Amino acid sequence: MTTSGPGEATIGDVAREAGVSVSTVSYALSGKRPISEATRQRIQSAVDRLGYRPHAGARALASRRTHVLALVAPLRVDVNVSVILQFVAGVVTRARSHDLDVLLLTNDDPHSLDRVASGSMVDAAIVMDVEREDPRLPELRAMRQPAVLIGLPDDPGPLACVDLDFVSVGRQAVAHLAAAGRRRIGLIGAAPTVLARRTSFAERLMRGYGEAVARLDAPALAVAAQGSRGGGISAVTELLEREPALDALVVHNELAVPGVVEALRRAGREDVALVLVCPADLVGSVPVDCDWIEVPGARIGEIAVDMVTAQLAGATGPEVRLLEPTVRAHRLNP
């Protein structure tokens, strides 16, 4: 007697084993029509006995659903990997809870999304690292499958978007510091390459910041910083030169944070108030008291999946969702 491993049995084998027709097995498994409890059980035990697993390709061919989501993720050096991975983790976890798997596309091949979409490898797509005038937008709009952007292009058209409201992040950071009496508020922004790509979040934060300091009649003191310790040091040095009376800093560059802290210490300027914009796991390693605004990567990834599944289910709700940020305190000795 031959015991074949799992994945060998077909729906026909199950049907024979259970003494029913293939359609009955199919319906029993999908629940798309009522099946008597007795047959349901016979089928289930046949499935277990044979280790039956539906063949994904056959199912996709017949039903036109793959149960796979494309995740277009950047993996660019200048974007903080821990942020990326938070988004990815959120997407993958939530996708599984919707019974979807995730096909990971990195950006090295600009047409890979087109390839997998028109090859019917995926039911939908989630796109990260969106630029203000993202070159992928035409492709995305032409897709049969729904897509959700993580980020906010200038003209999303009918595409669904979700992100932290970075304009509000900039405003709130400034407002929070102003409320604490600060008026010389600098901004250390994303890496020059990130800004050069006109990455949507980087510019939006800067816009919010710019508006807010203007309303305060405070000087706009924004610099881009390389995502490194050295980048943080240079940025602080430059800002202190431009404005020696600097009394606060908004830092939107996770990798530069250690350098920023170090430079302030060396300059004897621990009095400069800090608002960090970063993921939750990063703030824990910051060695000074400060305030921070969370970039909730995992949460945004989850929402993106929820939006995409809603679209798959035919819903047509609000197209753009921006999460409201909150300023929180980070204290070494609570």
Next chain:
Amino acid sequence: MTTSGPGEATIGDVAREAGVSVSTVSYALSGKRPISEATRQRIQSAVDRLGYRPHAGARALASRRTHVLALVAPLRVDVNVSVILQFVAGVVTRARSHDLDVLLLTNDDPHSLDRVASGSMVDAAIVMDVEREDPRLPELRAMRQPAVLIGLPDDPGPLACVDLDFVSVGRQAVAHLAAAGRRRIGLIGAAPTVLARRTSFAERLMRGYGEAVARLDAPALAVAAQGSRGGGISAVTELLEREPALDALVVHNELAVPGVVEALRRAGREDVALVLVCPADLVGSVPVDCDWIEVPGARIGEIAVDMVTAQLAGATGPEVRLLEPTVRAHRLNP
């Protein structure tokens, strides 16, 4: 006239448009049999005109190949995300160059690999974050599809493995320091949770270290450290208490490095020689001169893909590949 978007046309449409049979189209596209140049061109232009893309599910059903690779990746908090992402990037990039896509599985569901494998969603699997007695090994051995482990379990059996030779890393780090006259060599290892899981690389490095210091008749001074600035500080403090004459440190914990450097500085012990074990992008942000051994994540990911494609092609080469590490110098002012 209706211009339908890409992904609507079938191979039958192409065949009609080009005035040939479907099999000719199929063979022309796959190159699996000689086609006259003339027909090849007619077919190609029909493909272009119609925007034809083969339906992945149909292809998988007929050919029993999905051209998809499962990547089982951890995304565990205690493992450095930048290391993980290097592996992932290596895998995805190399996979694409073999015309494979990557289905990303995270570990939250232990049976997901079984699910996608027996559901014929993937042709092969690459598994990261391998433990010495990994609970997934039985599943992996039962799979129809080939698998490659990144890491080295105690008993890999017939499974292919690839990793940096961490035993050698430990030995070389010690040998290098010993050659520089150091005899009180500490080891700051992976996070306690990583060790508790018996993660293969962590223990192998420790073994190499232990053997090497024993041969020197030097004391074994190993501690686990939390992956954080605080973890690095505590580890240094503890080691300096145990051995005030400490003159060298091997650090195999990326996230603890800043704390280690800081603690040594505060203790006035900048004379302690350092060998860091970390990915290349991390060493750049280390603010002191030291030596380091690269963990070539991307390279290992690439090799894993090459091994898996070799297996798909029917090869049966060397089962376990361990990359030889090299000690290099990191100098702030070269």
Next chain:
DNA sequence: TTGAAAGCGCTAACAC
């Protein structure tokens, strides 16, 4: 409540 059978779009014999 169940079954029979027609596809889904492609590959790969098997023909010529």
Next chain:
DNA sequence: GTGTTAGCGCTTTCAA
């Protein structure tokens, strides 16, 4: 060098 056609394993009418 090219065409015909029988599957691949599933879903989903249509019929009972």
